[in-house]
Amino acid sequence: xxxxxxxxxxxxxxxxxxxxxxxxxxxxxxxxxxxxxxxxxxxxxxxxxxxxxxxxxxxxxxxxxxxxxxxxxxxxxxxxxxxxxxxxxxxxxxxxxxxxxxxxxxxxxxxxxxxxxxxxxxxxxxxxxxxxxxxxxxxxxxxxxxxxxxxxxxxxxxxxxxxxxxxxxxxxxxxxxxxxxxxxxxxxxxxxxxxxxxxxxxxxxxxxxxxxxxxxxxxxxxxxxxxxxxxxxxxxxxxxxxxxxxxxxxxxxxxxxxxxxxxxxxxxxxxxxxxxxxxxxxxxxxxxxxxxxxxxxxxxxxxxxxxxxxxxxxxx
Numbered sequence: 303x304x305x306x307x308x309x310x311x312x313x314x315x316x317x318x319x320x321x322x323x324x325x326x327x328x329x330x331x332x333x334x335x336x337x338x339x340x341x342x343x344x345x346x347x348x349x350x351x352x353x354x355x356x357x358x359x360x361x362x363x364x365x366x367x368x369x370x371x372x373x374x375x376x377x378x379x380x381x382x383x384x385x386x387x388x389x390x391x392x393x394x395x396x397x398x399x400x401x402x403x404x405x406x407x408x409x410x411x412x413x414x415x416x417x418x419x420x421x422x423x424x425x426x427x428x429x430x431x432x433x434x435x436x437x438x439x440x441x442x443x444x445x446x447x448x449x450x451x452x453x454x455x456x457x458x459x460x461x462x463x464x465x466x467x468x469x470x471x472x473x474x475x476x477x478x479x480x481x482x483x484x485x486x487x488x489x490x491x492x493x494x495x496x497x498x499x500x501x502x503x504x505x506x507x508x509x510x511x512x513x514x515x516x517x518x519x520x521x522x523x524x525x526x527x528x529x530x531x532x533x534x535x536x537x538x539x540x541x542x543x544x545x546x547x548x549x550x551x552x553x554x555x556x557x558x559x560x561x562x563x564x565x566x567x568x569x570x571x572x573x574x575x576x577x578x579x580x581x582x583x584x585x586x587x588x589x590x591x592x593x594x595x596x597x598x599x600x601x602x603x604x605x606x607x608x609x610x611x612x613x614x615x616x617x618x
Contacts, residue, residue, distance in 0.1 A: 312508045317561040318570045318608075320554055323598040325574025327551035329413050333582050335401055336416075341541065344532035345405030346525040350518040352401050356545030357511040364508050373505030378610030386499050393492040393506075394513025396485030397552065401544070402518065403478040411471055413579035414597045418462040421572050421604060423483020425452040437491035451569055451611025458576075458604040462502040464596055477607025487564050493552065494559035503556035510552055566611060573608040576601040 331352075339348035380386030400420075408416050429452055435441035442448075453515030463476075488509070497506040526532070541542075559567050580601045 312558075312561045317558055318566065320558045321562060321570025322565045322574035323552050324551045324558070324567070325571035325576070326578045327554075327574075327579035328571060329402075329417060329575045329582065331544045331547040331551070332404045332408045332416055333586070334541060334547065336405040338536070338541045338544065339405030341536045342532040344522075344525065345402060345407075346518065346522040346531075347532045348405035349398070349401040350515070350522040351542065352405070352544035352548065353398065353515040353518050354512060354545065355542055356509075356549045357515045359546055359549050360504070360508045360511050364504060367504065369502045370504045370508075373500045373502040374508075376500040376592070377505050377509065380499050381403075386496070390492060390496045390499065391509050392513060393489045393496070394510045394515070396482075396489035396492075397510050397548070398491075398514040398517040398521075398562050399478075399485050400482040401514070401522065401548065403482045404544075407475040407478060412477055413582045414576065414583050414600065415462055415476075416606070417572070417575045417579045418459045418600060419476055419479025420486060420575070421455045422459045422484035423480040423485070424487045424568035424572065425483075425565070426457045427484045427487035428452075428563075428568040431491050431564045436488075437494055437564040440567070448565055448611050451607045451609075452565070454603055454607030454610060455569065455572060458600045458607065459595060461536060461600045463601060483568075485567050487568055489552075490555045490559050490567055491564045491579055493556040497556040498529055498560070506556040507549060507553045510547075512550070520522045549556035569608045569611045573605050576604045 335348055335352050336579075339345035342348050364374055377386065381503055404416070409425065429444060430449065431437055432442035432448075433444050464471045493503075496509060497503045500506060555567065555571075562570065580597050583597060
């Protein structure tokens with residue numbers, strides 16, 4: 303049993319709208335972190351800067367807000383009494399992978415191509431986690447609308463690879479976003495369960511950033527030791543906003559997943575990601591992007607996947 307009562311369930315439209323906002327913020331963060339990685343010529347250092355800045359913001363908020371202090375006390379009590387297992391504290395590992403992938407790949411492949419790789423991973427793992435009952439919403443029935451929505455999302459991935467993308471982009475740059483998507487679905491479910499135990503998304507997000515920052519600082523240190531120091535830090539202030547944006551969307555994800563389930567949260571976020579990614583790539587094209595026409599078709603198919611998956615479904 304969770305020590306905190308479950309929150310009143312949000313209307314489906316409101317919860318799905320929140321998921322779309324998560325996706326919009328995710329796409330913006332991907333572009334910011336990708337550009338920082340390009341300017342530094344070091345995606346690992348860019349990711350460590352992004353997560354580290356977000357951690358500073360979260361520490362300040364957790365100390366300043368009563369909910370943050372209550373959540374931290376509940377976290378400490380849960381760890382001491384072992385009612386919060388170690389795996390609930392590991393969501394930051396998936397966040398670290400996502401941010402590192404942004405810094406390494408987005409400036410080359412574009413936000414849209416990055417996003418559709420994430421779509422594939424999120425869709426597959428979202429279905430698995432919902433069926434297994436891993437998320438805070440419990441076991442969510444794998445209905446035909448949800449399967450069809452997932453299939454359409456995978457079709458969008460196939461469309462994104464048209465136009466010789468595989469010839470222009472290293473295979474690892476296409477595989478990493480898929481792995482990040484698998485991690486994101488697990489992270490959303492894990493943070494949602496931790497949020498139930500500590501009573502606030504703020505503390506769940508703080509735990510995520512502590513773990514992610516530790517992993518990325520070690521990875522950046524190893525990378526610098528091997529290849530040398532990155533370029534000088536750029537002076538553009540907007541390049542350092544990735545951490546703040548990440549804090550916002552991870553906080554929202556932890557709060558929303560109990561209302562949507564893992565798959566529907568992921569698909570709503572996909573819609574926001576793809577719309578924003580298309581706009582960003584149209585204004586700011588990437589070197590190896592699939593082209594605006596392919597991206598437009600891909601976005602429309604992915605949006606259709608969200609509409610189909612959001613058709614009425616029952617909880618088991």
